Amino acid sequence: MSTLESPQRSPARRIDGKACAERVLAEVAEGVRQLASEGVTPGLAVVLVGEDPASQVYVRNKVRQAHTVGIRSLEHRFDADLSQAELLALIDRLNRDPEVSGILVQLPLPAHIDEQAVIQAIVPAKDVDGFHCENAGALWQGLPALIPCTPMGCMRLLHETCGDLTGKHAVVVGRSNIVGKPMAALLLQANCTVTLVHSRSRDAAAICRQADIMVAAVGRPGMIDATWLKPGAVVIDVGINRIEETHDGEHRTRLVGDVDHASAERLVAALTPVPGGVGPMTIACLMHNTLIAARTLHRRAASLAMA
Numbered sequence: 001m002s003t004l005e006s007p008q009r010s011p012a013r014r015i016d017g018k019a020c021a022e023r024v025l026a027e028v029a030e031g032v033r034q035l036a037s038e039g040v041t042p043g044l045a046v047v048l049v050g051e052d053p054a055s056q057v058y059v060r061n062k063v064r065q066a067h068t069v070g071i072r073s074l075e076h077r078f079d080a081d082l083s084q085a086e087l088l089a090l091i092d093r094l095n096r097d098p099e100v101s102g103i104l105v106q107l108p109l110p111a112h113i114d115e116q117a118v119i120q121a122i123v124p125a126k127d128v129d130g131f132h133c134e135n136a137g138a139l140w141q142g143l144p145a146l147i148p149c150t151p152m153g154c155m156r157l158l159h160e161t162c163g164d165l166t167g168k169h170a171v172v173v174g175r176s177n178i179v180g181k182p183m184a185a186l187l188l189q190a191n192c193t194v195t196l197v198h199s200r201s202r203d204a205a206a207i208c209r210q211a212d213i214m215v216a217a218v219g220r221p222g223m224i225d226a227t228w229l230k231p232g233a234v235v236i237d238v239g240i241n242r243i244e245e246t247h248d249g250e251h252r253t254r255l256v257g258d259v260d261h262a263s264a265e266r267l268v269a270a271l272t273p274v275p276g277g278v279g280p281m282t283i284a285c286l287m288h289n290t291l292i293a294a295r296t297l298h299r300r301a302a303s304l305a306m307a
């Protein structure tokens with residue numbers, strides 16, 4: 001490669017999400033052991049409606065990880081024709097079940113079910129996704145809250161990569177309630193200057209080129225290439241896109257992020273891979289949230305018993 005084509009930069013550091021997730025899971029396992037000594041076992045209820053094959057894989061992974069850290073997990077699977085009323089009745093039961101510390105309803109739900117109605121029906125104390133508006137509001141106000149797992153995982157990766165984030169310009173691409181918005185709140189709390197870029201932004205690439213920290217969460221395979229990035233930036237790729245490919249006459253699906261890694265790699269300081277980046281962190285943080293929820297519910301019950 002000639003020096004004319006690319007600046008003299010060593011290739012980007014690959015941020016190892018799998019290794020970081022293992023560290024988070026080890027901490028959670030320790031926390032679960034401590035709680036067990038007080039007679040409490042955290043329980044995670046995972047609700048899956050319909051047959052989406054990708055969702056099946058995630059749910060299986062979540063259940064497996066839960067068991068490895070000592071969390072009891074209860075799977076509730078239904079056909080896609082489950083009614084909203086039936087789902088809300090289940091949520092109501094799980095809300096009141098003392099064995100259940102966390103409730104995760106796998107999204108997306110079938111079109112006939114109102115996702116917001118279901119999310120807001122979960123008691124905030126068991127909302128381990130952090131999607132309930134009470135948790136979302138508490139996060140923006142800096143109050144104790146259950147924090148969405150993917151943004152929490154991204155923050156952990158950023159802190160391990162950069163240390164203190166104070167004063168850095170962080171650009172989040174994507175404004176979903178699940179990733180973009182809570183990500184912006186967490187970066188703000190970490191003293192970054194935060195910009196949210198989205199599909200209606202003017203000069204999106206030019207704004208992104210100012211980012212010391214770039215978080216890509218748009219769901220468009222390879223959209224963010226080197227022309228969107230500042231040399232030396234730290235890049236978190238949240239995208240998990242399954243693309244169909246024909247390779248040597250063989251048809252298969254491949255997992256790619258929102259960042260064009262071949263192009264970005266030569267320019268940036270550090271980059272999360274897909275797979276093996278944010279994905280494993282999301283699951284590890286779900287276990288963290290389940291532990292936190294179990295501990296909070298237990299403390300609350302104990303102090304009520306004292307009163």
Ligand SMILES: Nc1nc(=O)c2c([nH]1)NC[C@@H]1CN(c3ccc(C(=O)N[C@@H](CCC(=O)O)C(=O)O)cc3)C=[N+]21
Pocket residue numbers: 057058061104105106107108129149240255274275276277278279280282283
């Ligand atoms: N209520 C709810 N909460 C969620 O957190 C939630 C959801 N619904 N719906 C679907 C998305 C997606 N999601 C992933 C988690 C881990 C990986 C993951 O571990 N990915 C592996 C690869 C897995 C593979 O090969 O497919 C990786 O990136 O290394 C991926 C995707 C959680 N989601």
